[in-house]
Structures are given as structure tokens and as C-alpha cells.
Amino acid sequence: MTGVELPPLGLYLHLPWCTRKCPYCDFNSHAAGDTPPYDDYLQALLRDLELELARADGRLIDTVFIGGGTPSLFPVAAIESVLTALLPRLQSGAEITMEANPGSAEAERFRGYREAGVNRLSLGVQSFDNALLQRLGRVHDRSQALDAVDAAREAGFSAINLDLMYGLPEQSLDQALADLDQALALGTDHLSHYQLTLEPNTVFFAKPPALPDPDTRAEMQLQCQRRLQAVGLAQYEISAYARPGRQCRHNLNYWRFGDYLAAGAGAHGKLTDSAGNIHRYRKVKVPALYMARMARGTADVEPRRLQTDDRILEFMMNALRLNAGFPVALFSQRTGLDFELVRPVLDRLLEDGLLQTDGARYRTTRLGRDHLDTILAEFLPDDGNAA
Template sequence: MTINSSVNKVSLTALPPLALYIHFPWCEKKCPYCDFNSHQVKDGATGFDEERYINALIADLETELPRIWGRQVHSIFIGGGTPSLLSAKGMDTLLSAIRARIQLEPGAEITMEANPGSVETEKFAGFAKAGINRVSLGIQSFQDIQLKALGRIHNGEEAKKAIAIALQHFQSVNLDLMYGLPMQSLEDAKKDIETALSFKTPHLSLYNLTLEPNTYFASFPPKLPSEDDVDAIFEKNLDLLTKAGYKRYEVSAYAKPGMECKHNLNYWRFGDYIGIGAGAHGKISFPDKITRQVRERHPETYMQSMETKGNALVESKEIPTADLPFEFMLNTLRLTDGVNTNTFTERTGLPLNVISKSLDEATKKGLLDSNPTLLKGTAQGLRYLNNLQEIFLG
């Protein structure tokens, strides 16, 4: 797909919603399937110093203020790693500093990721008091044999206890589950979903285990269920979740009505987000351009850069006009309801006709809904999402 950049300049009539992502790069143990930027706390080379890292985060946010001046932040997501390793006092210090520096929407969704192994009743009460109102628990499975195969530090009973504690303290709780696990049968997967549903949390995320590059599993792959077995597990899971009143609103996300994750919806609708912390990515729009930033990946290098240079950027650039259609479609095609076609121009600043040939091709292949007012994948398009997204690759 070729775009004549001299003709199609970015021209945004309004800026998209703005969110804040904060990366916490430490965890108790690196899981063999994980390709996120995370470092084991017990590894002395990573230097986990809570006060020092929080100071770096606050300084990092301050460098972004001139770029987002006057804009309101609609959601905050603290991801990792395992952010629940922070103390409640540290979380309060961080969120108080953020509120003092940005315009935060009243009642904004503030999510923190947590692992069952790091859950304590008193600590969760402190997080809630600090302002966390949504928690995402990395359950993955309730069965000890699968948890051990995944290298998790918790067991099934600890997972259940963590959910019960979270439900006492937070307005919304999400459970992260995985399927297609080593030694997992259809019945195993069914039990995991049924156990999750028994807690009646308003949101569930369900991911198919994939072997990502630069992970332990990539080098030493476990024996996984066949593709047919994985498909059968997915279909059974979808049926159970639908019957329980959850809607699949994104490829891997299911929610009760009105309980979708606002922060992630902003990503998928090609909204803006400030990204602070080690390895964090950010996207900020202006009337005539859309920019991306990337921070130093290693936590020690990140903190040193903030302390000595006043910023930790390794990349800060304007997104080339030719790349915007693919970046937009890469995100929005994950949504099961799609988006209105007008959203393309609203968020990229480009006319829809720059992707007309790709839209026709995707529709003819049965991957894109034929409704001219929607950009929405068909059931086949969601099943073969990579094929659909690649059609829009420049």
C-alpha cells in the first residue's frame, strides 16, 4: 500500500483521548513464556530501589508535560513485571505525584497488574486507598500441574485466595487466563474457565499460549496441544463465557456489559498514551503529526539516564504518514465490533481513500465486514487476524 505523503498530510481536527501507562520492570521470577520487559528482583544486577525508581518515574512524567499541556488523562495502567511488588506507601507517593502534575478525569480508571504470589490483604487495602480502582490478576490457570509447567510462583489455592482478596478491595477485577498449555486437555481448560466464572469478576482476559522469540520456551519448547485441540478449547471457552453473560469485545478480552477495560479500548481505538518507565512506549498526537517514543529498557540504565540526562529516551520520532494506516488497522481490527469508518480519519488525519484498495481486498477475501460504515473483521477475519492485518501493511 503506497501513500503519496505530499498529498496526504496528517491533519487532525481533534486530538484523541489520552491515557498514561507506567511500566514496573521487576518480578519475583521470570516466567519461561514471558517476553515482556521484566527482571527478577533477586538478581542484584537489576537494582530494585523503590524510592529511586518512583523518583525516576515522576521526573519522566514531567518531561512529557509540555507535550500534553491542557489535555485530560482518562485512564492509568500500571503494568509489568509485577507492580504489586511496590509498597502501598510507594504507590500512594506515585499516584499523588501524578495527580499533582496532570489533569486526571474524575473517577478515572486506574489499573494495576498483580500476581497471586504477591497478594497481601493489608497491601491491597493500601493500594485501594492510594487510588487503584481496578486490578488485573495474572492467574493463568487454577491447576497446579499447569502452573508448574508455566513456571508460576503461585498454586491454584493461592490464586483463588488472591481473587477473593481483590474482590474485597477493588471496584473492578480482571482475571488473566491462558489456554493451549502444556499437558492441557479440553476438560482441564473447561475447569479453569468454570472456576474463574465462579468468582463473577466483571472482566476476563483469555490468551492462547504462544512461543515468543527470546524466551526460555522459544529455546526449549514444551509439548503443546495440537492446533485442532486448541481450536476446540477456544470454542468451548467462548461458549461458556457467552452463556455466563460475557461479551467478547476484543480478540482476547471478555466483559460484562459496561465493564470493558477503558485503558485498553483506548489503545485499540488508536488513542494517545504517555508511556513512562523502563522500556515504556508512548504515542502522542498533534494537529499535524503523530509521534512515538521509547524509553531505555534496562531499569538501571533507565534510572541513570533520568538522573544524569533528565530523560531516558532511546527513540522519539514522528510516525511516517505511510505507516499510519497499518498502525491504525493493527489495533482497531482486534475489536469484535470494529469502529466507525470516520474513526480512521479522526485518529490518523488521513482520508479513508488511502486504504480503499486494501479494504476491497480484505472484503473480497471474506476477512472484513462488507458494511461500508464499519471497519470490522468478520468471524473469519478475527480467526485469521494476522492475515487480515497484513493486507494493510505498507
């Protein structure tokens, strides 16, 4: 094992409540009800954050992502308290993203979030079609989505991501393209564009809606990608498109196998120590249990140190999601392993037409991008291969 160069450090903060739970959502989110314990949760989160900053051992934070749930349900003062606590440990020019719903109540707080230090907003639009929004169980409508983009710009946000889905219940190809055209008409510089999937432990999984057939979903993806490319939003990850310089730095750090602290119920973290050991950990998932555990000390559960096989698989699982793939040097820098450990597997994937290389960088081909699970299976430790 070679020495590990410490990667950039991010921070993920999880705020777990939504107005109501969407039927397709498998995230750790909970319907807010009448009186979510925002104040108690904030105190637990601030204590958690204090412990996380100590864990970082003086390293500065380059990116922050406030996710959920719907973080924009939290009062501005709560977000300001968190970012004030972080301020001494933030790199100059740190990217600070917050997820938000396009509902009118949340949009009224956008200026306050911007003044508190949030500089990138991610709006969960999903669709601009009212009938499709109802089928998805969303609490906003088309008008509120359009108004939210305007409100974000008026609040001073220049970096705005729109979340948009396709392959929705009973959605036609024309409807999918109309949704995309509306997003493009708003002048977005970053789009998260992904296909609806039916995840276990969701309402849609238990009672599947009528989805477009596989050929229609494939045509939606192909035609949308062509339109995005034509207007200068380049695909840089499987579901992410951006104009030059507008990529999400926080997510890029994930995909480049960087480090990130974690605070909040169910949040996951990854940290490399000065000896080159790579650790993963997570927090208790249930908000009430998380708050109780934090009151007694810590909510950490299941910490583990990544072994060689873990490092290889997790690096490839992340880096090969990127259209640009990864430089050969990055593999050793982030895993601490000799590149020759994986070269035989990469050579086989090159022969199969799933990867391409110029000698200094490996990336998926178009075929490989469509069969990423097949590629990753080659790196599973029980395959008997060099990885």
C-alpha cells in the same frame, strides 16, 4: 491530510520487577533478587512522569495502567506517591488499573492500593491447576489465586480482571474448561483469555514444552468462547471478554488508536500534537540504564514521527482487533488521513469475506478474525496497494 482531532489520553507506567521470571514471558521484566532498587527507581519514575505531563501540554489523562513486571511488589507508599503526582492531571472518573500477582504477600497490600487511588485490579492467575502453574513457573498456587480474588473484593475493588491462559504444557481440553469454569464461578466481569505462545528470547522458546496439538488448542478456544458467551461475557477484542460496561477503557484507547504517555523502563508512548503530527517514542529498557539516564535528564530513545503508511498500518493493526471494528469517521479523526486512501484495500477484503461493513463501520468476519495477519499484510506499504 485532514486535521486531527486529539484523542483521549492514557498513561502507561512500567514497574519492571517480578519475584522471578516466568519461562514464557517476553515482557520487559526482571527477577527481583534480594534488594531491588525500589526507592531509586521510584525517584526516576517520578522525574520521568514530570516530563511526560509537560509533554502532554495541559491535556487531562483519562486512564492509567500500571504494568510490569509485578507492580504489586512495590510498597503502597510508592504507588501512592505516583498517583498523588498525577492527581491534578486526571480526568474525573479516570480508570486506574494495576497488575498484581495472586501471591499472599501482594494480596495483603490490596486495600492500600485501593485507598491510594487504584480502582481496577488485573490479577495474573493464568491457571487454577497447581500442576499447570508449576509448569508455567508461577509463584502462586490455586489456593492463593482464590484468596487473592476474595482479598481484592474485600479491599473494595469492584472492577477486577483475571488473566487466564489456555494451550498450556500438557493441558487437556477438560483442564482448560475447568480453569474457565473456576474463573466464571468467581463472578468475574472481565476476563483476559489467551493462548500460550512461544515467544523468542524466552526459556520456553529455547526449550519448548509439550503443548497440546493445534486441533486441541482450537477446540479449547471454541468451547471456551461458547461458555463465555453463554454467561454474558462478550468478546470485544481477540483476547478480551467483559460484561456490558466493564471493558478495559485503557486498552480500548490503544485499540482505537488513542494517545498515551509512557513512563518507566521500556515503556512505549504515542502522542498527537496540535499540528496533527503523530509521534511514537520509548524509554531505555534496562532498569539500571533507565535510572542512570533519568538522573541525567531523560530516558527517551528512538522518537519518530509516523508517516502515512505507518498511520494506516498501525490504525488497522489496532482497530481490527476489536469485534466491533471501527467507524469510518474514526479513521480520519485518529490518523488525519482521507478514508479514500484505504477504501480500495477494504473493498478487496470485503470481497474475500474477511471484512464486513454496513457502510458506516468496518469489522472482521469470523474468518477474518482467524486470519488477521492476512488482513494486515494488505496494508503493508510494499504491497503496491492503495495503502
